[in-house]
Every structure is written in structure tokens, then in C-alpha cells.
Amino acid sequence: xxxxxxxxxxGANSPCVESLLYGGRxxxxxxxxxQYGTVEDVPASGVHARLMHASDVPTTPAAAEHExxxxxxxxxxxxLAVGVMGSVMAVSMYYxxxxxxxxxxxxxxxxxxxxxxxxxxxxxxxTDTDSGGARLGQFGCFAVAADDADVEVCSASVEPESLFxxxxxxxxxxxxxxxxxxxxxxxxxxESSRNVTKNSSIPxxxxxxxxxxxxxxxxxxSSVRIASKLSFKLRGDxxxxxxxxxxxxxxxxxxxxxxxIDDTSDxxxxxxxxxxxxxxxDASGGYPSLSTDESYQLVVPSNGHAIVMHAATVYGAxxxxxxxxxxxxxxxxxxxxxxxxAPIKIHDEPRFHYRGLMVDTARHxxxxxxxxxxxxxxxxxxxxxxxxxxxxxxxxxxxxLKFPDLxxxxxxDEERFTQREMRQLVKYAHMRGVAVMPxxxxxxxxxxxxxxxxxxxxxxxxxxxxxxxxxxxxxxxPIKATFTFLKEFLSEFLADDETNNxxxxxxxxxYHTGGDEAKTKCYEAxxxxxxxxxxxxxxxxxxxxxxxxxxxxxxxxxxGRKPIAWNDAYTDDGNSAMDPRLTFMWWxxxxxGKEFRQCAQDDGHKVIAASGNPLYLSLGEYDNKHIYEYDPxxxxxxxxxxxxxxxxxxxxxxxxxxxxxxxxxxxxxALFPRTVxxxxxxxxSPDLKGYTNSSQASPAVTDRLGDMRCRxxxxxxxxLPIFADWDVTYAGSRPGEAGSCMNQ
Numbered sequence: 001x002x003x004x005x006x007x008x009x010x011g012a013n014s015p016c017v018e019s020l021l022y023g024g025r026x027x028x029x030x031x032x033x034x035q036y037g038t039v040e041d042v043p044a045s046g047v048h049a050r051l052m053h054a055s056d057v058p059t060t061p062a063a064a065e066h067e068x069x070x071x072x073x074x075x076x077x078x079x080l081a082v083g084v085m086g087s088v089m090a091v092s093m094y095y096x097x098x099x100x101x102x103x104x105x106x107x108x109x110x111x112x113x114x115x116x117x118x119x120x121x122x123x124x125x126x127t128d129t130d131s132g133g134a135r136l137g138q139f140g141c142f143a144v145a146a147d148d149a150d151v152e153v154c155s156a157s158v159e160p161e162s163l164f165x166x167x168x169x170x171x172x173x174x175x176x177x178x179x180x181x182x183x184x185x186x187x188x189x190x191e192s193s194r195n196v197t198k199n200s201s202i203p204x205x206x207x208x209x210x211x212x213x214x215x216x217x218x219x220x221x222s223s224v225r226i227a228s229k230l231s232f233k234l235r236g237d238x239x240x241x242x243x244x245x246x247x248x249x250x251x252x253x254x255x256x257x258x259x260x261i262d263d264t265s266d267x268x269x270x271x272x273x274x275x276x277x278x279x280x281x282d283a284s285g286g287y288p289s290l291s292t293d294e295s296y297q298l299v300v301p302s303n304g305h306a307i308v309m310h311a312a313t314v315y316g317a318x319x320x321x322x323x324x325x326x327x328x329x330x331x332x333x334x335x336x337x338x339x340x341x342a343p344i345k346i347h348d349e350p351r352f353h354y355r356g357l358m359v360d361t362a363r364h365x366x367x368x369x370x371x372x373x374x375x376x377x378x379x380x381x382x383x384x385x386x387x388x389x390x391x392x393x394x395x396x397x398x399x400x401l402k403f404p405d406l407x408x409x410x411x412x413d414e415e416r417f418t419q420r421e422m423r424q425l426v427k428y429a430h431m432r433g434v435a436v437m438p439x440x441x442x443x444x445x446x447x448x449x450x451x452x453x454x455x456x457x458x459x460x461x462x463x464x465x466x467x468x469x470x471x472x473x474x475x476x477x478p479i480k481a482t483f484t485f486l487k488e489f490l491s492e493f494l495a496d497d498e499t500n501n502x503x504x505x506x507x508x509x510x511y512h513t514g515g516d517e518a519k520t521k522c523y524e525a526x527x528x529x530x531x532x533x534x535x536x537x538x539x540x541x542x543x544x545x546x547x548x549x550x551x552x553x554x555x556x557x558x559x560g561r562k563p564i565a566w567n568d569a570y571t572d573d574g575n576s577a578m579d580p581r582l583t584f585m586w587w588x589x590x591x592x593g594k595e596f597r598q599c600a601q602d603d604g605h606k607v608i609a610a611s612g613n614p615l616y617l618s619l620g621e622y623d624n625k626h627i628y629e630y631d632p633x634x635x636x637x638x639x640x641x642x643x644x645x646x647x648x649x650x651x652x653x654x655x656x657x658x659x660x661x662x663x664x665x666x667x668x669x670a671l672f673p674r675t676v677x678x679x680x681x682x683x684x685s686p687d688l689k690g691y692t693n694s695s696q697a698s699p700a701v702t703d704r705l706g707d708m709r710c711r712x713x714x715x716x717x718x719x720l721p722i723f724a725d726w727d728v729t730y731a732g733s734r735p736g737e738a739g740s741c742m743n744q
Contacts, residue, residue: 182345186216190687193701204341208707209326211382211680212688213348223338224302225272226328228261232276233306237283243314244278246431251321256337257714258330273339275306276324278317285314287507288384288435290562290651295349296320300327302342315433319348319382326711354510354608354652355682356385356437357675362392362448364663365415368425375425377672377717379432381679381708386429387512387654390417391440393447393472398422398440402488406452419493423505437564438493438506441514442486443475443547450476457485462529465522475518477529478547487554494559511555512585515548515565520572542577545569549579556581564608571595580604583651589613589639596639601646607632610654611639617674618658620728624677627655628691628701631681653682666731672719673709674726706742713741 185205189212204218232248234241253259282293293312298320300307307324311317323346327339357378359366375386390398397416400406410416426436440449450461460482462474476482493505523529524540533543552563567584571592578584583606586596600607609615609632614622632640633647641647655678657671680688680701693702702722709719720726721744724733735744 182217182219182343183341184216185218186213186685189216189704190685190689193688193690193692207327207340207344208704209323210676210704210708211683212685212704213323213346214685215345215347217345218341219302219343220341223340224300224304224342225269226255226337226339227269227272227274228256228337230255230274230276232278235277235279238278238280238314238317241280241283241285241314243285243431244280244283244317247314247318247321248278251325254325254715255328256330257325257328257711258332261335261337271302271304273301273304273307276309277306278309278311278320280310280314280317281312283314287430288315288433289509290353292353293349294319294384294433295347296323298323298344298346298348300324300339300342300344315384316349318379318433322380322382323348326708350382350384350683351686352650352652352682354385354654355383355679356387356608356610356652356654357383357671358387358389358439358610358654358656359667359671360389360392360657360659361397361417362389362659363394364659365395365397365411366659366664366667368417368421370664370667371425372428373668373717374671375429375432375434376715377668377676377712378434380712380715380717381676382683383675383679384433385435385437385508385510385652385654387437387439387656389439389441389658391449392445396448396452400489400492402492403452403454405454406449406489408452409448419505422493423502426506435508436506437508437510437512439512439514440489441516442551443478443482443514443544444473444516444518445514446476447472447474450474453485457481459528460485462522462526465519466525473517473519475522475544476547477526477532478523478543478550479528479532483550483554486551487558490555490559494555494561509562510564510583511559511561512564513548513551513555515551516568516587517566518544518547518568520544544572545577548582549577552579552582567592567595567599567607570599570605578603578605583608585610585654586639587612587616587656593635593639597641597646600641600649601643604649606649606651608651608654609639610656612656613638615653615655615678616658617655617670617726618660618662618728620726622674623725624674624705624722625691627674627677628681629689631686633686653678661728662731668718669720669732670726672712672717673705673722676708676712676719677705703742706740706744710741 183204185207188205204220207218209216230252234244234248238244286292292315294316296309296311296316296319298307298309309317309320309324311320327344328337329340330337357374359371359374361371371386371388378384378386390396395409395411395415396407397410398407399416399418399422401419407416429436442449446461453461460476460479462477465474490511494511496503520540520543523533523543529543530540533539538546548565548569552565555561555563562583563579563581564583564585567586567588570578570582570584571588580603584599585608586592586599587610589611596607599605609630611630611632612619614626614630616622630636630638632650632653634640635642641650655671655675657667659667662670677691688701690701692700694700705722709722712719720733721735723744724736726733735741
């Protein structure tokens, strides 16, 4: 089908709302399209598409059955409906009412696309699909049990009869847990982090989870097998969630991390778990916000009954999938997947609602594919906000349709972000529970922007700054035309595009206005600015806070966003004169610890701790221990608050990586594992105090972190060693002598 200029499929008779094969990953997102592009009409008749390679696509169920029949003789039969490997996802889907046969026409499609399900679910003869000669791995059945139909997949076993029963399973810790003996591994982890003397290990707690859940109870029984024909049943509203559909497809190969195994023995093991039941209170999948409930419960029984997940939202459910993927282990000697020390009950929720990472894309361009890998790893670590510093004095790589020359300062044509690409990146992150927050820095760090400002607004930029002739960091003038220009520019990505039926490119409720490192002496030396603030009855030192406040007012009142600014304007000139709606991202440290407390405790501003010491990863001065042991609500000489009320104003934390001296070639290693380390401080109990290693406590923080490092490398993330400090000179570290990925 022809693609519309806005990235969605066009045409009233389009059989798809949106299908994208992009970046090596297929994304089939029918219900999400209204948030990122046009909403198209879908024909009433059933539609089927088997998506593979980039070649012929059967368009009817009958055609798909014929295609399977012709390939069955040359490909190994499988019971599994979803296969994922490399750059291809082979999925068969119907849009329409579900049927018990799995091969009906799908007639009766309603407007909400209810009843989306995988096809061929009633047979055990699905085939895998080749791509470029590589056989697709087979990773488990995926089923959606709609409210109005009973769909059996892969000989489904015990399943709760209703959403309420599924919830009751989690609340009651399943039937086989009553009267048993359980170990509180979350409590044990806290005690280990505080006890720096060698203590006895508890084998039950060696399921190496990262970040540590809030409440993590395990039994003492032997391990329970996970059947390789594992099926997922989405109950209630979860059955309508495209976010969950994609999440399960994405997590299937992560759960079965060593690929498909011969599952012929599954039927002989009555204790093997063959189902995961998922229920969600609110499966609408609205864009993540500070009020999003990310809590979840996870029960892994020991008697072969279904694993049960219950979450408040799809985002909590995705966290549950990540935790399950960490619990399931592979035994190569037995060729089985299993979970040790079942039954297991986990109740989990984040400590902070803002768990961020800032990446500078202005000083060196960071390609979309690399940012996607960053987002993947954030989701694995339960981080939820990617903050993109998108403009600075070196380059402005973002497309503006209203001001097409703004990105003229980009380093090259290939080093630019189109609005279409950024919209897709925001979607990619949304599907993984990560919000994308942009920052276009003003009034300072704006010289690159000024290179493309049209003639009508050329007066908003200074030509030079005599007191700072050796710098390119001239601030924008605070005149009316500046804010008129910014309003027009911000409307391109903070406001909905009603003409083209598109929502805002960046829907996140927070917007970062910048506001750092403005040179007050530049205002004193600029005739136009002096004339302006003299008429206003102001002085040069009040211009910077005025600019940040006016920007915040516009972002809040015109675009309905909560404004963020770096703390400079507050600490250097503003203090109590700052707009109370401003959230301050606090980076200056440690000499500003007193001001940090005043800002959060006395003046009542919301704050995000991005303390340069130790969270500026690009500085190279701070290791895993520094990062892990920094807590903005536990004063240790750095930026912190020391009261319960003050901590309520700490929205969260953020690591930051500035690319003045680095680029995409060394970004991932520079970020990980240190950003992963910060994730546990942002998510887990504040009682996890010390960064312990195996010589101090058992199980140690480094044991769990080492296990997480191995897991991430298995998923394709180049995580640097945890026992070797990151070297700022070479932007890396090396493992050293031969050994396990856990111990380097």
C-alpha cells in the first residue's frame, strides 16, 4: 500500500491500520495508530496477513493455509505459533471476532478491533519460516482469549475462568503456597547490603533479579519446569491491548533465551508450567506519565498450574514480563527451562516515578538505531524516561517544517532527525514503557539554532558577546519576538496536528526548557537587551530568571506541559523568584546541596536529581559504587533532602551522558552498566544501602549486577565489565584475563 506522508497507511480500504518493517523489527500496531498517525477505516470483512521476509504476503486465511501446506514438507513441524529471530517476525493474525477453529473468515469485525488473536492456534503443525537461509527460532504459543470466544491454544491446561479469578490467584499466592515455608529475598538483599562482613548464603535467594523487587518471596521446593510450548493468555481488557500483544511476542525469545528445544517430553511432565495468565486493571495503554501505576504481581506456582501476572497497567505487565524472563533459566545438561525455588510470589512497584537517562544528540549525532538499543536496555532495567538533549551551540539536527532552515547547522544530511523518524522513535519507546522527553535548550546553548532562524526573527539572536568573545554560548535575547518564535516552533511537536489528525510528536507531560549556563554579562554588553530591560525597570541579573519563567509559563499555559529547567537559574540568580510550576533538574554539585534542600523543602519545587557527582557518566570520575550509593533522599554530603516532606518533592533521578568527546561508537559501553546500576536505586527499596561484592556479603550486589550484565550481553547489549572502571580517555574498559562475564 502507498504510505501517506505521515507514516500511516492511507486509503479508506486499507486492510491494515499500520504495519511497519523498520529497523529490523516488524511492528504491527493496529490500535496504537491513533496516537501516532491517522486512524484509517478497516473493512468489515476479515483480513489475514502472514508477514515474512519482504516477499509475497497471503491475503486470506485460505491462502495462508495453502502456503503452510506447501512448505510443511520441507520444514520441521512445530506446535508453536510465534517465531522470532534476527530481523523477521513470522506472525499470523486475524482482525475480527475470534473463532474456535482459528481458521474462519474473521467476519464481524467491530470498530474497536476487539478479538485480535494469533491464527492457526488449534493445530500443532505450524511451520517456521526462513529469512535469508536462517531458520526462525520457535519460542512458544501466543494466545488471546477474548471475552466472547473460547480459544484453545497448544492444548491449554488449567486457566482461571475469569479476570476476577486471575486476580484472586495473585492475592492468595496460589493454592499450593498455603501453609508453606517461604523466604523473603527482598529483605535478605537489604540485610546483605548493610552487612559488609561475610555471611551465610541463602540458596533460595539466588534467582538474580535486577532491579530487586519490593517484595520477593520464594519457596524451598525443587525447580519447576517451563514447557517450551508456553502459552500466554490475556484476560479481560488485556486481550485488547496491542502493547501487550507486542510485548509478549518480544519477550518470548527472551524467556526462552537459548532457543527452542525438543518439547516432546512436555506431556510426560505433569508438573511443567505451560501457561502464563495475564490480567490488567487498565489496559488502555495511554502515554506514560508521572501518575502511571507501574505495579505488578507475579506468581510462579510449583505444581504445574499457570503462572499468573496481574498489573495495574500495561506498563506494570511489561515489568512483570521482564521479571519472568529473569526468573526462567536454562539447564544445558538437561535441555530444559526452569524456575528454581518455586513457588514464588513477587509484588513490585517503583520507588520513583521519574527514572531517567539523558543522552546528548547535539554535540555528536546519535542514530535512531542506537537510540533504539538504548531504549531496549532501559526497558530491561525498568527505567522509564529517555531525555534527549536535542540542540546546543554545536548543532541543531531536528527538522522543523515551519522553519525549514533551522537544521542547517546539522553536521551532515545523514546526521538529522526527521519528524517522521522521531515520531516512530517515540512510538518504539512507548511500546516498551519508555517516555521520550525532548530538550531544546534556551536561552543559552542556542547558537546552532540561530544559524537557521528566518529573517523575520533574526533579531532574537546576539551576534557576539564581548566579555565572552572566546565562547559561542550566546543567549537568546529576552524580547517578545523570541517567545513568539519559540511558541511557533514548540507547537510543531508539543501540540496536536489537527489538520493531519496527528497527535503531538512528544506526548509526554514533561518538557525540558533547558535554561542552564546563560551568561549574564552578555546581556549587559548587548545594546538591544539593555534597552529592553531598562524599559522594563529590570537589571541584567534578572533577565535570565525572567526568560526561564516566561518559557515555563508558555509551556504550561499554551501547551499544557509541566516545564523543567536545569537548576542554574534558581541557584545563580532566581531562587524564590522562579515560577512555582517549574521542576528543576539538579546537576550542580556538591557545593549546591544546601540550595537543593531549599528548593525542594522550603520553596516546594519538584526536583529531579541529576547530580553531576556521581550521575554525569561522561565525566569518568564515578564508578558503580559511587552511583549505587547516591540517594537524593539520604544526605551524604551531595545533593539531597533530609526530610520526608522534602523527599515527596523528589520526582526521581536521571543519569546523563554528554557527547562533547564521544559519539555513537562508544555510547552503549559508556552508558552500561552504570545506568543499569542507577536503575536499582531508582526502582528498589531505599534500604538497599551498600554496593557490596562477594568478599563482603552473600549474595552481593555485584553478583546480581554481574548476572544482569551477562543477560544483557546475551540480548546484544555491549555492557562493559563491572569490576573495571570506565576510562574517560579511551571511553571504555577491558575485561582483562579470561573468565566469566559475571566476574569481570
